Amino acid sequence: PAAVPAPAPAAPAAVAGQAPAVGTAGGKLVLNVKEDSWVEIRRAGQPKLIARMVRAGGTETFNVRADDVLIVGKPSAVSASLAGGKLELTQGPGKSYALVNIK
Numbered sequence: 001p002a003a004v005p006a007p008a009p010a011a012p013a014a015v016a017g018q019a020p021a022v023g024t025a026g027g028k029l030v031l032n033v034k035e036d037s038w039v040e041i042r043r044a045g046q047p048k049l050i051a052r053m054v055r056a057g058g059t060e061t062f063n064v065r066a067d068d069v070l071i072v073g074k075p076s077a078v079s080a081s082l083a084g085g086k087l088e089l090t091q092g093p094g095k096s097y098a099l100v101n102i103k
Helices: 007-018
Strands: 027-033 037-042 050-054 059-064 069-073 078-082 085-087 097-101
Touching: 027 037, 037 059, 050 059, 069 078
Parallel strands: none
Antiparallel strands: 027 059, 027 078, 037 050, 037 069, 069 097, 078 085
């Protein structure tokens, strides 16, 4: 019986060990589209949340999780926020889109 209480303190220690991770584990993603842009959100092992052209003036909101992947065509025409903070949509060298791994 004395060994039963021992695992309980171990769980908070594991959570405390994860605390230094920067950002949130996903959350509410808001995309404000100024020009027509392709938007795709991939989730491992599940159907895509979205994979379509979003028209200029549109606003899309999604609940995303850590490890989701966001792809935005014409990233200069889209502003994004994740869990209330600005999310940078950086276009890779020689690419016409931004690929962001949600953390």
